[in-house]
Amino acid sequence: MRLDSPQINLIIKACMKASRALIRDFGEIEKLQVSTKGPGDFVTSADRRTEKILIEELQKAHPDYGIISEEAGLINKSNINNRWIVDPIDGTMNFMNGIPQFAISVGYEEENEIKCGVIFNPIMNEMFCAEKGNGAFLNNSRIRVSNKKKIKDSLIVTGGPKSMSKIKGKIFSEYINVSKNVSNVRKFGSAALDMAYVACGRFDGYWQRELNYWDIAAGIIILKEAGGFVDFFEQDDSSPLKRNILATNSNIHNELKELIK
Numbered sequence: 001m002r003l004d005s006p007q008i009n010l011i012i013k014a015c016m017k018a019s020r021a022l023i024r025d026f027g028e029i030e031k032l033q034v035s036t037k038g039p040g041d042f043v044t045s046a047d048r049r050t051e052k053i054l055i056e057e058l059q060k061a062h063p064d065y066g067i068i069s070e071e072a073g074l075i076n077k078s079n080i081n082n083r084w085i086v087d088p089i090d091g092t093m094n095f096m097n098g099i100p101q102f103a104i105s106v107g108y109e110e111e112n113e114i115k116c117g118v119i120f121n122p123i124m125n126e127m128f129c130a131e132k133g134n135g136a137f138l139n140n141s142r143i144r145v146s147n148k149k150k151i152k153d154s155l156i157v158t159g160g161p162k163s164m165s166k167i168k169g170k171i172f173s174e175y176i177n178v179s180k181n182v183s184n185v186r187k188f189g190s191a192a193l194d195m196a197y198v199a200c201g202r203f204d205g206y207w208q209r210e211l212n213y214w215d216i217a218a219g220i221i222i223l224k225e226a227g228g229f230v231d232f233f234e235q236d237d238s239s240p241l242k243r244n245i246l247a248t249n250s251n252i253h254n255e256l257k258e259l260i261k
C-alpha cells in the first residue's frame with residue numbers, strides 16, 4: 001500500500017488494536033442473544049471499550065488534536081485544524097444481532113477537509129483506507145468505483161429512517177421512487193460500509209438522510225479517492241454534524257439526484 005502519512009499509519013494502528021477487543025466482544029454476542037438479559041448493555045460497553053482504545057492510541061501521538069467521537073463527544077474542541085472523527089462501531093444493530101456487517105470508522109481532517117480515513121470490518125478482515133491524492137485501497141489492493149453508466153442497471157444502497165425520525169413518510173416515498181427506477185436497492189445497516197462498498201464497486205450509489213458526520217467522514221475520502229462523487233443535500237446549517245448524503249460512482253450521480261428530489 002502506498003499510503004504513508006503519519007496520520008493514516010496512526011489510524012491503522014489504532015484500528016488494529018481496537019479490533020482485537022471488538023472481535024472478542026462479537027464472539028460473546030451469540031451467547032448473550034439467547035440469555036434472558038439480552039445483549040443491550042454489553043453492546044454499549046463494547047462500543048465504549050472500542051472507543052476508549054481508539055482515543056487512547058490517537059491521543060498518545062497527538063494529545064492536542066481535536067476529536068469528534070460518537071460516544072465521547074467533542075475533545076479539544078478549539079482545535080479544528082487537526083481533528084479525528086471517530087465512530088467506534090458503525091452498524092451497532094448488526095453487531096448486536098450477531099451480523100458481521102459493522103465497522104470501525106476513523107477519519108482525519110485538517111481545516112474542515114478530510115485528508116485520510118479508514119473503515120475496518122474486523123470480522124471480514126476488510127480494511128478500506130484512503131489518503132488525499134494517493135488513492136483508495138481494500139487491504140493491499142487499489143479500489144475503484146463501478147463503471148455502471150445507467151441508473152436503471154444500478155444497484156443502490158440506502159439506510160434509515162431511524163425509529164425516532166420525523167420524516168419517515170418522506171424517506172419511504174423516496175425509497176419507492178428510487179426502487180422503481182434502478183435495478184435494485186439494498187439496506188445493509190452500516191453507513192460506513194455502504195460508502196466503502198460504493199468505493200470498491202459493489203454498489204453503484206448510496207443515499208441516506210439524517211446521518212451524523214462520524215458515520216461517513218472516513219467514507220467521504222475513501223469514495224473520492226476511488227473515483228466517486230459525494231454530495232450533500234438539504235443541509236441544515238444549524239446542525240453542521242448532521243448530513244443528508246448522496247454518494248455514487250459519479251456516472252449515475254445526477255440521475256440518482258433527480259430521483260430523490
Ligand code: IPD
Pocket residue numbers: 087089090091092093159160162188189190191192210211212215
Ligand atoms: C448507524 C448506521 C446505520 C444508519 C444509522 C446510523 P450506528 O450508525 O450507520 O446504517 O442507518 O443512521 O446511526 O448507530 O450503528 O453507529
Ligand code: CA
Pocket residue numbers: 070087088089090091092
Ligand atoms: Ca456507532
Ligand code: CA
Pocket residue numbers: 087089090091191214215
Ligand atoms: Ca454510526
